[in-house]
Amino acid sequence: MTTTTTAAAAVATASGGALLSSPLSRHHQQRRSSSVGSPFVAIAKRRQHLSSACINLPNPSPRFSPVVAAAATPARSSTSTFHGPCYVVGDNIDTDQIIPAQYLTLVPSKPDEYRKLGSFALIGLPHDAYPIPFVEPGHETTRFPIIIGGSNFGCGSSREHAPVALGAAGVRAVVAESYARIFFRNSVSTGEVYPVESEAVGMWKECSTGDIVTVDLAENALINHSTGKQYTLKPIGDAGPVVEAGGIFAYARQTGMISSARSD
C-alpha cells in the first residue's frame, strides 16, 4: 500500500512492532459517544503539557498502560470484519460533497456537534446522481456502514470534519481505489474510519447502493453478497492498528510512545 504517510509506519517500528491486541477494539466508539465518565477525560484532566519527559524514546515494553485499557469495552466478535449495506459513490468525491462548508461551524471535538456532523455526512452529493440519501432526514446516523468509491476519494480541503462526519454517521470503512492524501491521513489520525484501497479498478461500477457487503480486513477481501462477487483489497498495513486504537493519540499511548501525564 502506498499510503502509509501516517504515524502508523513509524509508530509500529518505534514500538518494536508491539501491536495492539483486539480487546481494545473500537473503544473510541464508546469514547466518542459520551464525554462524561470517559476514561479519556479523566486522564486528560491530570495530564500536563507534554514536556520532554512525556514523549519517550521507543520502548518495546510500554511503561504506561494504555488509557483505554480501563474502558469497559465489550469485546466484539470481530474487529476487522464489517458487514452491512454499502453506499456507492464514484471518482473524486471531494470533501465539499462529504461535508459542505456551511456545516464547518460545527466543532468536531464537541460531542453534540460531532453527532450533528454525522447527520450531514455526504449531504453535498448531487441529488440527481445520488437519489438515495446517505443519512435519512431526521436521523443522526446512516444505515450504510460501508462506503464504496472510485479513485481520489476525499480530495479537496483538509477539513477533518470529513472523516469525522462519516465516522459520526456510523461508517466503519471506506473502500475506494485511491484516496486524497490529507483525507487518508485524517481518517487514520482520528481513527474515525478505515480507509481501505481496492486492488482492482472499477469495483464501484459493479456495486449498487444497498448491496449487502462484507469487508474483511484480515483476509483483504470485500464480498458483495448481493452480486456474489468478491474483490481483493490492498492490505491496510500499519494504519490499521492506529484506526483500531482510535487514532494517533490513543495508539501512541497504547504503544508507550507517549507516556501518561506527570503524576502531580
Next chain:
Amino acid sequence: MASSSVASSPVFLSGTHPIASPLISPAPRCRKEVSRKILAVMAPAQSRSPSTTGSVKHAMTLTEKILARASERPQLSPGENVWVNVDVLMTHDICGPGTIGIFKKEFGENAKVWDREKIVIIPDHYIFTSDERANRNVDILRDFCMEQNIEYFYDIKDLSNFRVNPDYKGVCHIALAQEGHCRPGEVLLGTDSHTCNAGAFGQFATGIGNTDAGFVMGTGKVLLKIPPTLRFILDGEMPNFLLAKDLILQIIGEITVSGGTYRSMEFVGSTIESLTMEERMTLCNMVVEAGAKNGVVPADLTTFNYLEGKTSVNYEPVYSDGHAKFLQEYRIDVSKLEPLVAKPHSPDNRALARECKDVKIDRVYIGSCTGGKTEDFMAAAKVFLSSGTKVKVPTFLVPATQKVWMDLYALPVPGSGGKTCSQIFEEAGCDVPASPSCGACLGGPQDTYGRMNEAKVCVSTTNRNFPGRMGHKEGQIYLASPYTAAASALTGLVTDPRDFLR
C-alpha cells in the same frame, strides 16, 4: 479529463534531462534553531551534521533538503517517514476550535502550547456573518490566544466595519505572506489545504487536519513521509494575456486532480523566475488541486526583496542539487499557451477560454487566496480599463486581506492616468469591494457575501469548482484567471481576455 482540443497542448514530457543548476542567490544564513523540548520520538538521528546548501554526497531535491534539515538528518529519500520540527503552525476559525479541543483533550486543560511565538491564528473564513456558531468560533480562538498568550493572533471584534480592527488581516495564506510568516527553507503547517500557498517562498508548506495540528500544537513536531518530487520546468516569455492561474490550470489539466498525490511539485525555469511573489503563490496555492503534498518555487532575489522589512527572523534557503532525482520532469513552453478555464465540476476539467465563448454566465467572482491578491485586482482592472465598457453581470470583488483592500483604494493602476482599482471597478459597474475574508469561495453560511444561493453559472478566480463549492449544489463554476474573469464580466459569456487586451 482534459478536453480533446487541448490534447496538442505545448507540454512536453522529457525523460530525465539534466537541467541547469538552479539559480542560487546570495542569501542570509544562520544556523536554524529548533525546539529542544522534545528530544526524540523515535530512533535517534545519526550524529552527522545536517545537510546544507553546500556539496552533498547524496543529491536531494529542495523539498527533501528542507525536511532533512527539519528532521536533523544528513540525508533522506522519498518514502521515508521522519519526525519533522515545525517552524510555524497556522490555524483559523474553521479548524482552530477543533484543533484547540484536541490539544486540550490530549495534553490537558492547563497545557501550554509548544511555542507561543510559532503559532499563528488567523480568523478569516466565516467572519462577516450573523451565524452564531461561526461568531462563537472566533471567540474560542480569542479566548485561547489570551490564555496561551499567542504572539500572532489577527483578531476581529467589530464585525460591522472591518477597518476599525487594525489587527484583522483576512485570508490566512495571504496574511501569512504579508505579515512575514513565510520564509525560505522553513516548515509551515496549517489546518487548511491551501497552506501549500507558502511554497512560493521556497519553503515546505502543507495542510493537515485538526488531530495532527493538535499534536503539533503540543509538541512542535509532525510525522511526515518524504514525497518524491515532480519538477515542472516553465520556460519562454509569458504572453501579456496570461497569468499564473493559466499556468497552474494547464498543469492540473495535464496531470489530473490526483496526479500529484503524495508528491511534491517544484516549479523552475525562466518563466517562474520572472513571476512576482503573488503569481508564485497562485501557482503553489493550487498544487493541492492536483493532490500534491506541497509545491515549491526556489527562493531568489524576488523572494528576498519581498521579505525585506517583513521579518526579522533569519532564514536559510535551500535548493535542489544538480543531480537530485525527480520522479518526473515536465517542460512547458509558456509562450505557446492560451488563456484557460477549468469547467465544472473539477479543477482538471481544462478547456481553452475561447472554446467556452458560448457559455452564458450569471456572475463573476474575484477573490480568495488564489485570486484575491492586489495583483489579481490590478489585472482585472487592466481589462476593464482597456475595454472602457461596463460589466454585464454582477461582479463580486472580495479582497483577500485588509492590505489588499487598502491597495485597491490607494495604488494607481499603470496606464490609467492615476486611477485606482476601486475607481476603475466603480466605472465598470462592479460591486463595491467587500470586507476581506474567504467569502464565498467555499460557500459558507447562508448570508455570506457573494455566495451562490441559487443555481447560477459563475466565472471565478478561486481554486475549486466541485459541486456545491460556492453554495449551491447545482451551481456551475468556471475557474479562470483575473484577466479571463474580468473579460467574461464584460460580455456575460466565458471570454478570452485577448478580446480586450490586444
